[in-house]
Amino acid sequence: MSALSIGLAMFAAMLALMAVRVPIAIAMFVPGAVGYVALSGWLPLLAHLKGAVYGRVSVYDLSVIPLFMLMGAIAVQGGLAKALFDFANALLGRFRGGMAMAGVLACAAFGSISGSTVATTATIAQVAYPQMRRIGYSGRLATAALATGGTMGVLLPPSVTLMVYAILTEQNITKMFLAAYVPALIAALGYILAIALVVRVHPQQAPAAQSAPAAEVLSAALRVWPIVAIFGVVFGGIYGGLFTATEGAAIGNVLTCTITLLRREMDRTKFVAAVRTTAQTSGMIFLIFIGADMINASLALSQLPAQLADLVGHLQIPPLLVMAGVMLFYVLLGCVMDEMSMILLTVPTLFPVIMGMDFFGLGPADKALWFGILILTVCEIGMIFPPVGLNVYIMNGLARDVPMVDTYKGVVPFLVTDGLRLALLIAFPATALWLVHRLT
DSSP: HHHHHHHHHHHHHHHHHHHTTTOOHHHHHHHHHHHHHHHHHHHHHHHHHHHHHHHTTTTTTGGGGHHHHHHHHHHHHHTTTHHHHHHHHHHHTSSSSHHHHHHHHHHHHHHHHHHHHHHHHHHHHHHHHHHHEEEEHHHHHHHHHHHHHGGGGGSSOOOOOHHHHHTTOHHHHHHHHHHHHHHHHHHHHHHHHHHHHHHHHOOOGOOOOOOOHHHHHHHHHTHHHHHHHHHHHHHHHHHTSSSHHHHHHHHHHHHHHHHHTTTOOHHHHHHHHHHHHHHHHHHHHHHHHHHHHHHHHHHHEEEEEEHHHHHHHHOOOOOHHHHHHHHHHHHHHHHTSSSSHHHHHHHHHHHHHHHHOSSTTTOOOHHHHHHHHHHHHHHHTTOOOOTTOOHHHHHHHOTTOHHHHHHHHHHHHHHHHHHHHHHHHHHHHHHHHHHHHHOO
């Protein structure tokens, strides 16, 4: 059996294991280990594992992931989400569909603190969904808007997926953060426009607009100062060069914990729950790292990535067509895999292919940032794309009165805006790179 055949068999076995719901880390590690033995033998495998696992988990840059996750977990336990939603609703309640729009903006704001799509969706939905249903929103619009808004946690700093991509490709995390803001703003505006169009075409899906008194808006604005303060200090310090992303995450933890204690929203039980959630999720992520490293090492031995890059290079296909094919591949892969696993498994193979092609004359650093934003955008789409859509499943667990098929129908207008945004980002890389060039 040739090395290339073994590489293809490993990849097929991994997908088969994922399809039958074997944990992602195991689904990647086992085929990788078996393939490594088939290609090199047992002793080389043991020699590889002896240093590879420690080498991966001891990387200092990875400490930024559990630190930002702990900050988000403390924010969740500390009840900061309700203030965000109340403020957004006070501002947008004057429009039909305003509470759905507020849910999207609250997801965006909370995602910029938590860095987790799942935590953002679950937290904001628990606050917003009951209120939306109480005043007359249809289950289809309410669940679709919140599930879609939660996907912005993939793109908005401090997104864990964004940081993993930056570490894997050896890019500056601060520049990756900057590159994400304009695409995230376009996403939020697109989702708000989609809601406005839906309620215009189907007015029965949302109640009539209700304007909030100026005093209520001011009161709601005063309650969001902790989030503004945390965001300003952490990201202002990172972008201003006062401290690194890792140091900023540590400072953010101190600020978030202090503010929640002063607000008397945090106690010992909630703090322990935040630490436990962070430990569990961090452990899962690091296991996925180890599994991805194992199968990537085996694929490298099989020469499959090198042959793929050589094949693409000799096909004489226009670079933009190759990029479109890569984006379609990610959408399809999202049907069986979560965004973290997609990044860890595919970036080591596809990144060199993309970097070897010419896109609008972009330099290597700009090309790497642009490609990362494109991948994260497609990961967002995968979070709500049928037939899986992790965020749709999360909403279904929280809104059992709404059939899942209704939520899938409800996300279609949002998927249309996502498709338009992806096309815009591919055609005009400056959309993602403008802020990076302005501030660095």
